[in-house]
Amino acid sequence: MGSINEVASETSSSKPPGIGLIEYIKKSPLSYKTHQAIVLIVTFLAYSAYHANRKTASVVKSALDPQSPDRDQHSIIFLTRRDPWLLGSGWAPFKGQNGTELLGDLDVAFLFAYAMGMFFSGHMGDRMDLRIFLTTGMVGTGMFSILFGIGYWANIHVFYYYLIVQMLAGLFQSTGWPSVVAVVSNWCGKKKRGLVMGIWNSHTSLGNITGCIVASTLLKYGWGWSMVAPGLGIFLMAILLFLFLPVSPESVGADTDDENNLLLAQKEGDNTTTPLVRTTLEENNDAVGFIEAWRIPGVSTFALCLFFSKLVAYTFLYWLPFYISHTAIQGRYLSNEESGNLSTVFDVGGVVGGILAGHISDHLNARAITAASFMYCAIPALFFYRSYGHASMTWNVILMFITGLFVNGPYALITTAVSADLGTHSSLKGNARALATVTSIIDGTGSIGAAIGPLLTGYISARSWNAVFTMLMGAALIAGLLLTRLVMAEVAEKIQRLRTQEVPTSWCPASDV
Numbered sequence: 025m026g027s028i029n030e031v032a033s034e035t036s037s038s039k040p041p042g043i044g045l046i047e048y049i050k051k052s053p054l055s056y057k058t059h060q061a062i063v064l065i066v067t068f069l070a071y072s073a074y075h076a077n078r079k080t081a082s083v084v085k086s087a088l089d090p091q092s093p094d095r096d097q098h099s100i101i102f103l104t105r106r107d108p109w110l111l112g113s114g115w116a117p118f119k120g121q122n123g124t125e126l127l128g129d130l131d132v133a134f135l136f137a138y139a140m141g142m143f144f145s146g147h148m149g150d151r152m153d154l155r156i157f158l159t160t161g162m163v164g165t166g167m168f169s170i171l172f173g174i175g176y177w178a179n180i181h182v183f184y185y186y187l188i189v190q191m192l193a194g195l196f197q198s199t200g201w202p203s204v205v206a207v208v209s210n211w212c213g214k215k216k217r218g219l220v221m222g223i224w225n226s227h228t229s230l231g232n233i234t235g236c237i238v239a240s241t242l243l244k245y246g247w248g249w250s251m252v253a254p255g256l257g258i259f260l261m262a263i264l265l266f267l268f269l270p271v272s273p274e275s276v277g278a279d280t281d282d283e284n285n286l287l288l289a290q291k292e293g294d295n296t297t298t299p300l301v302r303t304t305l306e307e308n309n310d311a312v313g314f315i316e317a318w319r320i321p322g323v324s325t326f327a328l329c330l331f332f333s334k335l336v337a338y339t340f341l342y343w344l345p346f347y348i349s350h351t352a353i354q355g356r357y358l359s360n361e362e363s364g365n366l367s368t369v370f371d372v373g374g375v376v377g378g379i380l381a382g383h384i385s386d387h388l389n390a391r392a393i394t395a396a397s398f399m400y401c402a403i404p405a406l407f408f409y410r411s412y413g414h415a416s417m418t419w420n421v422i423l424m425f426i427t428g429l430f431v432n433g434p435y436a437l438i439t440t441a442v443s444a445d446l447g448t449h450s451s452l453k454g455n456a457r458a459l460a461t462v463t464s465i466i467d468g469t470g471s472i473g474a475a476i477g478p479l480l481t482g483y484i485s486a487r488s489w490n491a492v493f494t495m496l497m498g499a500a501l502i503a504g505l506l507l508t509r510l511v512m513a514e515v516a517e518k519i520q521r522l523r524t525q526e527v528p529t530s531w532c533p534a535s536d537v
Contacts, residue, residue: 039276040155042267056278059270063211066269067204068227070162073261074200075231076238077169077193077254081130082342083239083364086349087247088115089123115247116181126183128482131342133187134194135475139468141198146464149203154271154460161199162262168193169255176248198471201439202464209444210272221440222382228436229371229378229428232341236371240345240364317461323446325510326395330438330470332503333399336406336496337435338474340370340428343481347489354416369421373428378436380429390518391442392510395434399504402430403497410493434503439467473499 043062047053054062113119118126149157172189180186212220238257239250270276318324349363358366377398385394409423443463477499484491 038153040266040268040270043270043276053277056273059273059276059278060211062268063207063270064224066265067208068224070158070261070265070269071200071204072227072231072234073162073254073258074165074197075228076235077165077258078197079232079235079341080169080239080250080254081134081190082345082367083236083243083360084247084250085127085343085346086360086363087243087250088118089127115176117183124486125482128479130186130190131478131482132475134190134197135338135471135478137191137194138198139471139475141195142202142464142468142471144464145198146202146460146462146468149199149206149460149464154203154207155266155269157199158203158269159262159266161196161203162258162265164196165193165200166255166258166262168196169258170252173248173251173255176246176251198468201467202460205440205443205463206460207269207271211270212444219379219383219386221444222379222436225378225382225436225440226375229374229432232371232374233368236345236364236368240361243360243364317465320446320462322442322510323462323465325506326438326442326446327466327469329395329399329503329506330435330466331473332499332506333395333431333435333438333473334470335473335477335499336402336431336503339477339481339492339496340431342478343485343492344370347485351414351489353414353420366420366424369424370428371432373425374432374436376425377429377431377433378440381433381437382441385437385441390514391437391445392507393514395437395442396504396507396511398430398433398437399500399507402427402434402500405430406493406497406500410490431500435470439463439470443467 043054043059114123117123145157145161168189172186172193174180175185175189208221208224235254238253242249242253270278344367345360345364348366349358349360351357381394381398385391388394405423405427409420409427413420413423443466446462446466477496480495481492484495
């Protein structure tokens with residue numbers, strides 16, 4: 025049986041220079057809890073920066089393509105003359121009649137590259153230094169965001185320039201998610217994983233909000249600044265991550281016999297032992313293969329569910345500011361900046377939804393029931409937002425918040441707690457080197473849906489936004505139905521326990537699944 029040092033030599037990176045400097049000044053090693061706090065903070069800021077760069081494209085859309093306002097039947101009674109300064113003169117080649125379709129093509133290019141890159145990123149992430157891997161991904165993401173913005177000052181009007189830049193940006197962005205989930209899972213067991221990761225996952229919405237506000241504020245100085253500023257921001261976050269991110273306890277020589285970690289290992293047993301403890305229990309520590317990871321029970325089901333869930337979520341991510349700026353709210357069209365800032369309400373709802381979904385799934389010990397319930401609730405939320413969101417600003421904010429809550433809740437749950445659960449599944453027999461691969465499979469499959477949603481929206485919205493929302497409601501319904509088998513299994517388990525009058529400790533919020 026290999027020792028911890030042998031395992032570390034195969035899977036872990038060297039100690040981050042920032043951690044080494046702190047310990048040199050302090051003249052004593054950092055505690056296990058301190059390392060955990062650093063991991064949560066650094067990965068939170070890092071992925072916020074990833075999403076801030078991803079969100080800017082949706083804000084810039086309305087400046088690139090100031091098309092005619094929404095003239096669907098329900099809003100025509102509010103139709104008023106729009107002042108030209110609200111959207112600007114546009115940017116060739118996107119300001120023509122097919123501008124919306126071209127913007128949709130940019131989205132799908134980015135997201136398909138992101139989805140394909142995700143599968144390879146997870147595979148690579150389980151086999152190399154995640155700190156270096158993430159740093160490289162963040163630097164590349166920032167570089168191509170800046171190159172997109174440079175098109176403004178360089179007066180570039182060639183569509184394929186922006187297409188290639190977005191595809192390469194998608195490839196570098198794909199390094200982020202499987203890597204940060206793997207790092208966080210290396211340091212955190214399953215105790216209240218849904219709640220902890222639900223709170224931690226608010227970095228997605230925070231990044232969206234930050235990117236939206238920055239891009240909207242800078243848009244009046246030229247849309248190029250809206251792309252360059254977030255690119256510079258992720259450069260700074262890359263430096264922070266390189267200096268301070270401890271990939272695993274072994275990489276920094278953390279005390280694996282920490283009292284809390286021992287207690288957690290004793291309570292969880294063989295089936296749910298943390299990745300850290302399991303590495304000392306099994307000799308099989310080779311990284312899990314792609315096909316083997318697909319065969320883990322539940323992976324394919326949740327991956328397909330996320331396909332439709334992300335289709336809905338990313339349609340809002342990429343098109344919500346555009347939709348708002350082209351739909352009259354109480355008879356008035358909002359400017360680009362106003363539309364971008366208003367769209368952040370959706371992400372605020374997403375923060376609440378992610379935390380709520382994680383807490384409920386922990387409390388009930390029922391990930392599938394929670395995810396399916398949220399997806400079903402998203403259907404009426406989408407209907408009411410489209411039907412009544414234009415009535416007044418108050419109704420728009422309320423309905424957008426509710427929609428964000430139900431759309432992003434299951435998306436956040438599946439990409440965090442569910443992925444971490446399946447990446448440490450008992451069928452792996454203690455092999456911890458599957459986290460990034462499993463996460464990449466689930467999120468990569470979801471990202472294909474994320475690419476299809478914005479692509480279809482680019483074409484459908486030019487004809488009818490009602491049709492777009494019908495598509496989104498259908499996708500939410502399918503996402504919920506795909507979890508039916510797992511939902512029935514969880515319900516049957518609850519009924520069986522009630523019949524035998526057993527009180528499962530896993531139902532207690534303070535216990536582990």
